[in-house]
Amino acid sequence: MLSAETFLIDHVAVELGERLAAVLRRFAIAVDLGTPTDALCRVLAASGKVGTIIAAHAHPTGGIGACVVADEEALPFADGALDLVVSGLALQFVNDLPGTLIQIRRALKPDGLLLAALIGGDSLIELRASFAQAESEIEGGVSPRVAPFADVRELGALLQRAGFALPVVDSEPLTVRYDSALALMRDLRRMGATNVLTERRRTPLRRATLSRMAEIYAERFADPDGRLRATFEVVWLSGWAPHGSQQKPLKPGSAAQRLADALGTSEHSAGEKARR
Numbered sequence: 001m002l003s004a005e006t007f008l009i010d011h012v013a014v015e016l017g018e019r020l021a022a023v024l025r026r027f028a029i030a031v032d033l034g035t036p037t038d039a040l041c042r043v044l045a046a047s048g049k050v051g052t053i054i055a056a057h058a059h060p061t062g063g064i065g066a067c068v069v070a071d072e073e074a075l076p077f078a079d080g081a082l083d084l085v086v087s088g089l090a091l092q093f094v095n096d097l098p099g100t101l102i103q104i105r106r107a108l109k110p111d112g113l114l115l116a117a118l119i120g121g122d123s124l125i126e127l128r129a130s131f132a133q134a135e136s137e138i139e140g141g142v143s144p145r146v147a148p149f150a151d152v153r154e155l156g157a158l159l160q161r162a163g164f165a166l167p168v169v170d171s172e173p174l175t176v177r178y179d180s181a182l183a184l185m186r187d188l189r190r191m192g193a194t195n196v197l198t199e200r201r202r203t204p205l206r207r208a209t210l211s212r213m214a215e216i217y218a219e220r221f222a223d224p225d226g227r228l229r230a231t232f233e234v235v236w237l238s239g240w241a242p243h244g245s246q247q248k249p250l251k252p253g254s255a256a257q258r259l260a261d262a263l264g265t266s267e268h269s270a271g272e273k274a275r276r
Contacts, residue, residue: 164239
């Protein structure tokens with residue numbers, strides 16, 4: 001049974017196991033980077049595809065495999081030392097995500113794999129909207145309450161910028177239902193997902209604002225049975241360290257068949273209008 005504090009990371013661990021099962025190869029050395037629990041390490045150990053498992057975390061607590069004290073932004077691994085890097089719901093909190101991705105790519109052996117999940121930009125849209133309206137009404141201004149997570153399109157560009165081959169980014173929306181907005185906020189606190197934004201209002205949250213936020217949330221985002229929806233977007237990143245054996249796009253002009261023939265239509269020059 002999934003606990004209230006870990007249901008997201010437990011879901012990610014199950015999904016990672018399924019994605020890894022589709023990769024027809026074995027990885028000698030794998031690193032779990034920053035995942036807040038040992039859920040991904042347990043999946044790696046059970047997969048039969050991984051030899052040595054290393055958990056790299058700023059505050060390691062033990063568990064499966066070896067543990068290394070490491071900051072996600074300063075990886076202690078030599079270039080070309082790893083076969084697989086996985087990460088679950090950790091990379092959205094790093095200050096320099098482009099730099100972290102570059103370090104991961106350098107630490108991977110040629111044809112090594114990165115497989116990571118992080119929270120996407122469409123997460124907690126209901127909570128953000130409710131807080132914004134409540135603060136505007138009660139306090140005459142809006143303070144950021146939820147961190148601005150990365151957009152799917154931006155993450156794809158970051159993988160390419162970091163030098164990964166065959167980059168793939170896809171997102172998975174999850175809808176979780178709660179009895180109240182306060183129950184959602186309690187879950188977020190137990191996850192350690194409290195407000196760390198430097199731009200946030202430094203005064204304590206007013207009781208009237210919190211009460212109005214809960215009212216707005218119930219008015220706008222309740223299902224017919226009265227329970228409230230909360231959206232979490234999980235974004236998956238995968239990319240390979242470049243290697244000569246990998247598929248490459250064909251050079252422009254090297255096609256052996258015309259696209260028009262494949263589509264069964266006629267071809268027109270750029271300056272010629274198609275006849276109706």
